[in-house]
Amino acid sequence: MLLEVIYIALKIMTIKKEIWLIDQCNNNPLNLIDLKIISKNKSFPDNIFSESNSKVYVFLNTLNGFSQLEFSYNLLWVGVKLNNFCKEGNYSIMNIKELNCYENLLLGWCLGEYTFDMYKSKKRKKLKKSLSNLTDKIRKKADAIFTVRDLINLPANLLGPNELYASVKNKYLRSFDKKILVKDEKLKKDFPLVFEVGKGSEKSKKPIFAEFSWIGKKKRNKKKKIILIGKGVTFDTGGLNLKTGSGMTLMKKDMGGAANCIGLSKMLVESKIDIDLRLMLPLVENSVSGKSMRPSDIFKSRKGIFVEVEDTDAEGRLILADVISYACESNPDLIIDMATLTGASRVALGTDVPSFFTNNEKIATNLIKCSLEVGDPIWQLPLWKNYTQQLNSNHADIKNLGGTFGGAITAALFLNMFVDKNIDWIHVDLMAWNLSKNLTSYIGGEAMGIRSLFRLIEKNYT
Ligand code: BES
Ligand code: ZN
Numbered sequence: 001m002l003l004e005v006i007y008i009a010l011k012i013m014t015i016k017k018e019i020w021l022i023d024q025c026n027n028n029p030l031n032l033i034d035l036k037i038i039s040k041n042k043s044f045p046d047n048i049f050s051e052s053n054s055k056v057y058v059f060l061n062t063l064n065g066f067s068q069l070e071f072s073y074n075l076l077w078v079g080v081k082l083n084n085f086c087k088e089g090n091y092s093i094m095n096i097k098e099l100n101c102y103e104n105l106l107l108g109w110c111l112g113e114y115t116f117d118m119y120k121s122k123k124r125k126k127l128k129k130s131l132s133n134l135t136d137k138i139r140k141k142a143d144a145i146f147t148v149r150d151l152i153n154l155p156a157n158l159l160g161p162n163e164l165y166a167s168v169k170n171k172y173l174r175s176f177d178k179k180i181l182v183k184d185e186k187l188k189k190d191f192p193l194v195f196e197v198g199k200g201s202e203k204s205k206k207p208i209f210a211e212f213s214w215i216g217k218k219k220r221n222k223k224k225k226i227i228l229i230g231k232g233v234t235f236d237t238g239g240l241n242l243k244t245g246s247g248m249t250l251m252k253k254d255m256g257g258a259a260n261c262i263g264l265s266k267m268l269v270e271s272k273i274d275i276d277l278r279l280m281l282p283l284v285e286n287s288v289s290g291k292s293m294r295p296s297d298i299f300k301s302r303k304g305i306f307v308e309v310e311d312t313d314a315e316g317r318l319i320l321a322d323v324i325s326y327a328c329e330s331n332p333d334l335i336i337d338m339a340t341l342t343g344a345s346r347v348a349l350g351t352d353v354p355s356f357f358t359n360n361e362k363i364a365t366n367l368i369k370c371s372l373e374v375g376d377p378i379w380q381l382p383l384w385k386n387y388t389q390q391l392n393s394n395h396a397d398i399k400n401l402g403g404t405f406g407g408a409i410t411a412a413l414f415l416n417m418f419v420d421k422n423i424d425w426i427h428v429d430l431m432a433w434n435l436s437k438n439l440t441s442y443i444g445g446e447a448m449g450i451r452s453l454f455r456l457i458e459k460n461y462t
């Protein structure tokens with residue numbers, strides 16, 4: 001008797017539950033009349049699922065009005081919601097291969113499992129759900145995104161420059177071949193702007209520069225050299241130009257550029273891509289003390305350009321400048337920097353869509369194409385050189401702040417001054433934080449643009 005009960009329970013547990021995607025071009029089991037009846041009140045994003053006769057229907061037809069990029073992007077959130085909608089059990093999506101950008105739905109399913117509850121005494125119970133369509137490749141992508149989120153969600157008392165370096169070295173990117181750590185006097189000499197931004201912090205949060213290298217193991221002579229640089233401000237108080245309370249609320253995420261570069265590196269390394277990869281991280285806390293840099297201070301950068309600090313809160317471009325100069329010295333095929341650099345980029349594009357700038361129009365076209373292919377938004381803003389004079393300083397070569405308008409552009413133009421003309425460069429200005437409550441209940445650190453960049457590298461640099 002007991003055995004019989006166990007047998008039946010096991011059988012129920014292993015029965016695959018069917019998920020059907022309903023949309024005009026998808027081959028699905030509902031006839032047109034049923035479709036009309038069931039889908040009558042369905043609308044994205046709140047109400048798009050239906051369950052009957054132990055089948056789950058996903059009404060993708062409610063996403064019909066969207067552009068291709070919006071559709072693919074939203075598929076990811078449909079995946080998240082689908083995971084949350086499904087009860088315990090083993091599921092299988094029956095007609096997924098017919099869907100353009102279906103990987104996003106599967107990736108979304110994986111992301112639906114994300115929690116950051118290390119510091120919650122009462123943890124939410126995890127339900128046992130599986131989806132047979134998942135592949136290792138998708139799981140690895142989700143894992144890289146979890147890394148980005150975890151790193152951003154850790155607050156600055158637990159994750160300062162040192163802890164961030166240690167977690168990359170010992171946990172997230174252990175397979176990197178070479179690690180370099182620069183601090184103290186050597187940092188002052190080799191990366192003066194990184195030192196100056198971070199020098200106001202307490203001893204345990206001292207500024208550092210970290211570099212990791214990894215080379216694809218395939219026997220090919222000419223591998224493309226790609227350098228990723230991530231802004232790693234583990235907390236941005238604004239410095240002596242102190243932020244307001246509300247302006248500071250989210251500033252543990254100011255290492256979101258570094259976190260995204262770490263996530264992208266993880267994706268690249270785990271896919272065993274055949275490139276020569278360098279990850280460079282200037283890691284600092286922008287804090288307030290008697291040792292903090294002051295507005296009007298003038299510093300000589302690594303490149304020799306004298307920079308006047310007009311605003312200590314525009315610190316990201318300072319630390320990136322020296323690392324960009326250093327990166328150019330090794331003559332790479334491509335430099336990508338990622339940074340939570342300006343509020344202005346958020347004003348222009350909102351929080352979901354990172355902006356990007358590049359000195360090579362061909363790369364811009366390629367990246368836009370990749371973004372469309374993988375449904376990961378990233379939007380080009382112009383490197384509008386007529387605004388460069390806004391960075392003129394009265395007493396030094398340049399200052400770290402432009403005028404009232406076009407703040408994301410003047411920040412990018414500032415960085416551009418440290419890029420050698422003949423080296424391809426992409427600058428990404430991102431939010432690195434999920435605010436949008438209508439798509440997901442998850443609020444916190446977020447990976448942005450890295451699936452597009454992964455695609456660009458995979459497609460154009462191998
Ligand atoms: N980390 C901020 C930028 C930021 C703020 C990104 C909010 C995302 C959300 C950066 O260091 C900063 O403070 N930038 C200032 C620059 C200003 C002083 C010219 C900004 O954009 O307000
Ligand atoms: Zn700042």
Ligand code: ZN
Nearest residue numbers: 233236254316
């Ligand atoms: Zn900042």
